[in-house]
Amino acid sequence: MNDDSILKLGWEEWLSLPDLSLPTIKAKIDTGAKTSALHAFDIEPFGSASRPKVRFAIHPIPGNESLTIPCSAPIIDRRDVISSNGESEMRYVIETMLSVGGQSWPIEVTLTNRGSMAYRMLLGRQALRENTVVAPSERFCQPDLSYDVYTASKLRTATKARALRIAVLSREPGSYSTAKLVSEGEARGHVVEVIDTTRCYMAINAKAPEVYYDGKRLPRFDAVIPRIGASITTYGCSVLRQFETLGTYCVNGSAGIAASRDKLHAHQVLARHRIGMPMTAFAASPKDTKNLMDLVGTAPMIVKLLESTQGKGVVLAETKKAAESVIDAFRGLKASFLVQDFVKESAGEDIRCLVIGGKVVASMKRSSGGDDFRSNLHRGGTAVVTRISKTERDMATRAAKAFKLGAAGVDLLRSSEGPKILEVNSSPGLEGIEKATGKNIAGLLMDQIEMRVRPAPLKKAPKKTP
Numbered sequence: 001m002n003d004d005s006i007l008k009l010g011w012e013e014w015l016s017l018p019d020l021s022l023p024t025i026k027a028k029i030d031t032g033a034k035t036s037a038l039h040a041f042d043i044e045p046f047g048s049a050s051r052p053k054v055r056f057a058i059h060p061i062p063g064n065e066s067l068t069i070p071c072s073a074p075i076i077d078r079r080d081v082i083s084s085n086g087e088s089e090m091r092y093v094i095e096t097m098l099s100v101g102g103q104s105w106p107i108e109v110t111l112t113n114r115g116s117m118a119y120r121m122l123l124g125r126q127a128l129r130e131n132t133v134v135a136p137s138e139r140f141c142q143p144d145l146s147y148d149v150y151t152a153s154k155l156r157t158a159t160k161a162r163a164l165r166i167a168v169l170s171r172e173p174g175s176y177s178t179a180k181l182v183s184e185g186e187a188r189g190h191v192v193e194v195i196d197t198t199r200c201y202m203a204i205n206a207k208a209p210e211v212y213y214d215g216k217r218l219p220r221f222d223a224v225i226p227r228i229g230a231s232i233t234t235y236g237c238s239v240l241r242q243f244e245t246l247g248t249y250c251v252n253g254s255a256g257i258a259a260s261r262d263k264l265h266a267h268q269v270l271a272r273h274r275i276g277m278p279m280t281a282f283a284a285s286p287k288d289t290k291n292l293m294d295l296v297g298t299a300p301m302i303v304k305l306l307e308s309t310q311g312k313g314v315v316l317a318e319t320k321k322a323a324e325s326v327i328d329a330f331r332g333l334k335a336s337f338l339v340q341d342f343v344k345e346s347a348g349e350d351i352r353c354l355v356i357g358g359k360v361v362a363s364m365k366r367s368s369g370g371d372d373f374r375s376n377l378h379r380g381g382t383a384v385v386t387r388i389s390k391t392e393r394d395m396a397t398r399a400a401k402a403f404k405l406g407a408a409g410v411d412l413l414r415s416s417e418g419p420k421i422l423e424v425n426s427s428p429g430l431e432g433i434e435k436a437t438g439k440n441i442a443g444l445l446m447d448q449i450e451m452r453v454r455p456a457p458l459k460k461a462p463k464k465t466p
Helices: 152-158 176-187 230-245 254-261 263-272 286-296 320-332 390-402 431-437 441-452
Strands: 007-010 012-017 022-029 037-039 041-046 053-058 069-074 077-082 088-100 103-112 121-123 132-135 165-169 191-195 200-203 210-213 223-226 301-309 312-317 337-341 349-356 359-367 382-385 407-415 418-425
Touching: 007 012, 012 121, 069 088, 077 103, 165 176, 165 230, 176 191, 176 431, 176 441, 200 230, 210 230, 223 230, 223 441, 230 254, 254 263, 254 418, 263 301, 263 337, 263 390, 263 418, 286 320, 286 337, 301 320, 312 320, 320 337, 349 390, 349 431, 349 441, 359 390, 359 431, 359 441, 382 431, 390 407, 390 418, 431 441
Parallel strands: 007 132, 022 121, 037 103, 165 191, 165 223
Antiparallel strands: 012 022, 012 088, 037 121, 041 053, 053 069, 077 088, 088 103, 200 210, 301 312, 301 337, 349 359, 349 407, 359 382, 407 418
């Protein structure tokens, strides 16, 4: 709280910078210095020229680099500051709240990388209010604080939202999903950049792996949202692996995306985790056509390309003769495909469950348009909000977890034997499900990102047994 009563400070005090998620920091109070300084590293500007921001990191506990607090703040100035050793340095200046002794007020702080300093902060005379009295011969006139706030049980409540730098890997900046992610992120104060995956290239080495874009090295991102099209899955996953190598949080990992795009691999993953799906068969030899169909059962049956998407490359064969003709045609094109049982009870309907962070956040029922058996919205299908059962909810979350996807569209069919997973989509569209359910899915995804990029807590040393 704010208070005009006299505040006495010694030459050394415990302070808090709550806006920077620094609930405890030890500072030197130096009235001989005009400017306050926060000893930070990895200082990097980002954002637009009209609203510039700076991101940086700090080890709040001197001598302990196991805890890193990432911070960000708007830039209010850049100043030439002369340090105590007489050297001149151009520094970014930010404004943040200072809390000490039950009183709080905004101060200006410069950022400088001086990790060898004993104090992570120096409080200069410009930051002191008129009611502040400094006793240069005394120390810790205000209550002590503890570094224990950086342990797991307390750090979550102490951490505040900060401006993030987020990349959306997409070749379609004008699409509804990409544009909505950008607008939602920017509304929260984040900087969201759309990166065309095909224009990225990589420097692969052990010491300094990097991602380049249009001739320039890409900056560090707090998070990457991959929206990689099916036609560039292989290269897109390679780029994503490079971000993973850099330690960037990726909403969906490269391995999960690659597995979900290959229909055969995807069904093998589901089978490994004992998740129900329509009976599916695959073979490479032309001689196995009859046996392949016998494994699935009676007609009608689905013949599906392994890398089909949005209902393309999916054919319904009403009879076994028709199925043989489709299979022969696909083999003539040297295309990889699988044969799958057709769930008649679904009657051209499926359920799309949107899973974010291991929870189903929205679900809709999609119905095919006209006589088409495919319910994809891209093929004229319609969608309405629907309630799902606990079994369906559990199955959807298990499917997303099996592929280790932070955000997934899980499609399931309602059969007489219970729900069956049809597909796990690692790049689900947002428009249809947002309009059908009225939910802000992009906002829920941003919530997940903000939670995941919080700093890792300090691990408490185990108690020694006597």
